[in-house]
Amino acid sequence: MRRLVIVNQKGGVGKTTTTANLAAALVRRGWRVLLIDMDPQAHLSIHFGFDPESNEPTIYDVLTQGTSVTEILRDTEEGLRLLPACVDLAAAEVELAGVDDRHYLLRNALSPVENEFDAILVDCAPSLGLLTLNALCAGFEVIIPLQPHFLALQGLMKLGQTVALVRARLNPMLRIAGVVVVMQDSGTLLSAEVISGLEQILAAHRRSGDAWGDARIFSTRIRRNIKLAECPSHQTSIFTYAPKSNGALDYAALADELFGTAAAA
Amino acid sequence: MRRLVIVNQKGGVGKTTTTANLAAALVRRGWRVLLIDMDPQAHLSIHFGFDPESNEPTIYDVLTQGTSVTEILRDTEEGLRLLPACVDLAAAEVELAGVDDRHYLLRNALSPVENEFDAILVDCAPSLGLLTLNALCAGFEVIIPLQPHFLALQGLMKLGQTVALVRARLNPMLRIAGVVVVMQDSGTLLSAEVISGLEQILAAHRRSGDAWGDARIFSTRIRRNIKLAECPSHQTSIFTYAPKSNGALDYAALADELFGTAAAA
Ligand SMILES: Nc1ncnc2c1ncn2[C@@H]1O[C@H](COP(=O)(O)OP(=O)(O)OP(=O)(O)O)[C@@H](O)[C@H]1O
Numbered sequence: 001m002r003r004l005v006i007v008n009q010k011g012g013v014g015k016t017t018t019t020a021n022l023a024a025a026l027v028r029r030g031w032r033v034l035l036i037d038m039d040p041q042a043h044l045s046i047h048f049g050f051d052p053e054s055n056e057p058t059i060y061d062v063l064t065q066g067t068s069v070t071e072i073l074r075d076t077e078e079g080l081r082l083l084p085a086c087v088d089l090a091a092a093e094v095e096l097a098g099v100d101d102r103h104y105l106l107r108n109a110l111s112p113v114e115n116e117f118d119a120i121l122v123d124c125a126p127s128l129g130l131l132t133l134n135a136l137c138a139g140f141e142v143i144i145p146l147q148p149h150f151l152a153l154q155g156l157m158k159l160g161q162t163v164a165l166v167r168a169r170l171n172p173m174l175r176i177a178g179v180v181v182v183m184q185d186s187g188t189l190l191s192a193e194v195i196s197g198l199e200q201i202l203a204a205h206r207r208s209g210d211a212w213g214d215a216r217i218f219s220t221r222i223r224r225n226i227k228l229a230e231c232p233s234h235q236t237s238i239f240t241y242a243p244k245s246n247g248a249l250d251y252a253a254l255a256d257e258l259f260g261t262a263a264a265a
Numbered sequence: 266m267r268r269l270v271i272v273n274q275k276g277g278v279g280k281t282t283t284t285a286n287l288a289a290a291l292v293r294r295g296w297r298v299l300l301i302d303m304d305p306q307a308h309l310s311i312h313f314g315f316d317p318e319s320n321e322p323t324i325y326d327v328l329t330q331g332t333s334v335t336e337i338l339r340d341t342e343e344g345l346r347l348l349p350a351c352v353d354l355a356a357a358e359v360e361l362a363g364v365d366d367r368h369y370l371l372r373n374a375l376s377p378v379e380n381e382f383d384a385i386l387v388d389c390a391p392s393l394g395l396l397t398l399n400a401l402c403a404g405f406e407v408i409i410p411l412q413p414h415f416l417a418l419q420g421l422m423k424l425g426q427t428v429a430l431v432r433a434r435l436n437p438m439l440r441i442a443g444v445v446v447v448m449q450d451s452g453t454l455l456s457a458e459v460i461s462g463l464e465q466i467l468a469a470h471r472r473s474g475d476a477w478g479d480a481r482i483f484s485t486r487i488r489r490n491i492k493l494a495e496c497p498s499h500q501t502s503i504f505t506y507a508p509k510s511n512g513a514l515d516y517a518a519l520a521d522e523l524f525g526t527a528a529a530a
C-alpha cells in the first residue's frame with residue numbers, strides 16, 4: 001500500500017493541485033484512494049466539494065478528540081474518499097503542543113482503515129509544524145513539488161533535514177521519493193540553474209543511503225496550464241474538467257511514473 | 266509614518282516580492298524604511314543578504330527574550346534597515362501561546378525606534394497565526410497581494426474577518442488599504458471572473474465603514490516577470506537588478522499609487 005506525503009514548506013508550489021490530480025489519476029485506474037487534508041486552509045477539501053465552514057467533523061476532531069476516522073471519512077464524486085480539514089486545525093498545533101505521542105496521532109488514527117485502501121495521499125500546509133510532522137510520521141514516500149525559483153533549493157535542504165530527522169527518530173519507513181518540477185518558466189536561465197543545482201544535490205546524496213538516497217527528479221514536469229487553476233471551481237479533477245489539456249496529460253504521465261501503468265495496486 | 270502589513274495566508278502570491286520591492290522603491294525616494302520579516306522561512310531576510318543560519322540575533326529574540334530592536338537592526342546594501350527572521354520563529358507561536366499581551370510584542374518592541382523611520386513594512390508567513398497577528402497589531406494599513414485564482418476570494422474573506430477582529434479588539438488603527446493583483450494569467454476567463462468577484466466584494470463593503478471600508482483594488486497590477494524571481498539571488502531589489510524590466514515599472518507604479526509621487530515622507 002502506497003502512502004505518499006506531498007510536502008513543501010514554500011507556499012503556492014502546487015502541493016494541493018498535485019495531491020488532488022494524482023489521486024484522481026489513481027482512482028481512474030481502479031485504485032481505492034484515501035485523500036487526507038492536513039492544511040487548515042482546506043483547499044484540497046474544498047476542491048472535492050467539502051465546505052469547511054459547515055461544522056461537520058474533520059481531521060481536527062480525529063487529532064484532538066480521538067474521533068474515529070470512519071466517522072469522518074467522506075465519499076466524493078470523483079470516487080476518492082476524503083478526510084477533510086477545516087480552519088480549527090490551525091489551533092491544533094498549539095493545543096497538542098504538550099501531548100505525548102503527538103507526532104503519531106494521524107498514523108495511529110489510520111490503522112483501523114489502512115487495509116481499505118491501495119493508496120493514501122496527504123496534502124500539507126506550507127509549514128514544517130506539527131501537522132506536517134504528523135503527515136511525515138504517517139507516510140512512507142515524500143513527494144516534493146518544486147517551482148524552480150531562487151529559494152527553492154534552500155527550502156529543499158531544510159525539508160530534507162526535517163525528513164532525515166523524522167526518519168531517524170520517528171518513522172524509519174520514510175524516504176524521499178522525488179521532486180516534481182511544477183510551473184517552470186521554461187527557457188529561462190533561472191529555472192535551468194535551479195534544476196541543474198537540484199540534479200547536483202540529488203546526485204551527491206545518491207550514494208549515501210540517507211533520506212535522499214533514491215530521490216530523483218521525476219522526468220514528468222507539470223507545465224503551467226490555466227485549466228489546472230480552473231478545475232477546483234468545478235469540484236472535479238483535471239481528468240473530468242479538461243481531459244485533453246496539458247494539465248491532464250502531465251498528471252497522467254506523473255501517475256504512470258510514480259505508480260506504473262498497471263491498474264489496481 | 267506609514268506602517269504596512271503585507272499579508273495573505275495563501276502561499277506564493279508575491280507577499281515577499283511585494284514587500285522587498287515596495288520598500289526599495291521608497292528608499293530610492295529618500296524615505297527611511299524599516300523592513301520586518303515575520304516569516305520563519307526568512308525569505309525577505311535572505312533577499313537582502315541576511316543568513317538565517319548564522320546564529321545572529323533576529324526578531325525571534327525580540328519576541329521571546331525581549332531583546333531590544335536596536336540590537337537586532339541591520340543595514341542592507343539597498344539602504345533599507347532590516348529586522349530579520351530565522352527558523353526559530355516557527356517555535357515562537359507555541360512558546361508564546363500563554364503569554365499576556367502576546368499580540369502586542371512586536372508593536373511594543375517598535376516604540377523606541379518608530380521615529381527613526383518614515384515607513385515600516387512587515388512581511389508575513391502564509392498563515393494567520395500569532396506571528397501574523399503581531400504584525401496586524403503593529404501595523405496601520407493592510408496590503409493584500411492576490412493571485413486571481415479560484416480560492417483567492419475565499420481566502421480573502423477569511424483574512425478580512427481576521428482583520429476586522431483585530432481592529433475591533435486589539436488595534437483600532439488597522440484598516441485594509443487594498444488588494445494588489447499579482448501574476449494574473451491575463452486574458453483568461455478565470456482571472457476575469459475572480460477580479461470581477463473581488464470588485465463586487467469591495468463595492469459591497471465600501472459604505473459600511475468596517476475594516477474593508479476604503480479598500481480598493483490598486484490599479485497597478487504586478488505582471489509576471491522572470492526578473493522578479495531572479496533578483497533575490499542577486500540580493501538586491503528589482504530597481505538595481507533590472508531597472509527597465511516590467512517588474513521595476515510595476516513596483517514603481519505601485520509605490521506611486523500607495524505613497525504618492527513626492528519624495529520624503
Ligand atoms: N501547473 C499549474 N498551472 C497553472 N496553475 C497552477 C498549476 N499548479 C497550481 N496552480 C494554481 O496555482 C495556485 C497554487 O497552487 P496550489 O494551491 O496547488 O499550491 P500549494 O503548494 O498547495 O499552495 P499552499 O502552499 O498555499 O498550500 C492555485 O491557485 C492553483 O490552482
Ligand SMILES: Nc1ncnc2c1ncn2[C@@H]1O[C@H](COP(=O)(O)OP(=O)(O)OP(=O)(O)O)[C@@H](O)[C@H]1O
Pocket residue numbers: 009010011012126149150151275276277278279280281282283304308389390391447448487488489490491492493494495
Ligand atoms: N510578478 C512576479 N513574476 C514572476 N515571479 C514572481 C512574481 N512575484 C513573485 N514571483 C516569484 O514567485 C515565487 C513566490 O513569490 P513570493 O515568495 O514573493 O510569494 P509569497 O506570498 O511571499 O510566498 P510565501 O507564502 O511562501 O511566503 C517566488 O519564487 C518569487 O520570486
Ligand SMILES: [Mg+2]
Pocket residue numbers: 015016017039043124125
Ligand atoms: Mg495547498
Ligand SMILES: [Mg+2]
Pocket residue numbers: 280281282304308389390
Ligand atoms: Mg513570503
